[in-house]
Amino acid sequence: MGERVVAEGARRRRRPTKRGTVLSEQLIVDTSLRLIREHGAAALTVRRLGAALGADPSAVYRYFRDTDDLLLAVADELIGRTLRRFRPSGEWRADLRALGLMMHADYQAHPQAAMLTCARVTGRAHEIQAVETILGILRGAGFPDAEAVRIYHVFVDQTLSFAALDAATLALPVGPREAEERAWRETYARLPADSHPHIAATARVLVAEMGRSGYPAALEMVLAAAKARLGAVLSPPRPFP
Missing domain, CATH: 1.10.10.60 (Homeodomain-like)
Structure with a gap:
């Protein structure tokens, strides 16, 4: 175009x-x-x-x-689909968790589009609304502005990174995707303990864990770190004895 x-x-x-x-x-x-x-x-x-x-x-x-202008509109539409479903609860961690999981799910519903759009900045209405919403959640929770921006950055980049990674897996042809799944069951799960003791000891859990997205667990880690950071920011310094 x-x-x-x-x-x-x-x-x-x-x-x-x-x-x-x-x-x-x-x-x-x-x-x-x-x-x-x-x-x-x-x-x-x-x-x-x-x-x-x-x-x-x-x-x-x-x-x-041109097609790039259209692609940015597609990227903004994916963001808009999340925002249209989002219903804030007023509790900042619950709201960020809901937003993150919704964003990830909406990208996974369109893996090919996710790979094309996750790294783009649209500057369009839905993206602007998303930035405003997330910063509002963080500032409303009591994070100072610099902390709110930093956590926003980590939260969004982590969500989009996992969305792109998981989308790439979903977009694989059936044959290669099944081969990757078999590798965990038929290669890693069968490694002997004498040569690979840590893999052998955790094989059952490892196979189950690697068969699903790591995003929900990573999101909880970010939320826990943000909570600890908020506690440190809001706690007044103790006077010297």
């Missing part, structure tokens, strides 16, 4: 497409997510989008400058 963007006021298509639908930014983003899920990153082309939408491919230019 080129740089032929149409002015904001002229974007809406007034006539329906060949399939009787009226194009919108949301429709194009939802269709892009479906194409990426079904066919991978290579599906994000104007030609494929036009075919899926039943519209002339050039109509996409009314909404997006």
Whole structure:
């Protein structure tokens, strides 16, 4: 796609497409997510989008400058899907836990898109709302501004890193993914104790643990560290005896 963007006021298509639908930014983003899920990153082309939408491919230019602009909109939509489900409880750790698990789950529902978008900064409405929400949770809990930003950074980067890692596993073809799963059961679980005592001693737990995402446990570690940090920040220094 080129740089032929149409002015904001002229974007809406007034006539329906060949399939009787009226194009919108949301429709194009939802269709892009479906194409990426079904066919991978290579599906994000104007030609494929036009075919899926039943519209002339050039109509996409009314909404997006190029495919990267569209990809940022897709990234922002994934964030928006989390925010639309999130219901704050008022308890900061419960709220961060819920947000983190929702974010991770929403990316895992679209692993191909997750690999394309986890490292991107969209600067769009949903991402801005997410940054505001998380910083508000942390500042509301009593974290000073510098601490709130630091914990926000760790929380978000950890969530997105695990989302990308787990998405990469989900996006593997069935054969290689099953081979990796067998490696834990058929290689690691059978290593002898005399040569690999620590693996042999923990084999049963190791096989079970490595078969699932490490994100929930990592999230709890971050929340525990944040709680300890908040306690240190809020506790007044003891006077010298």
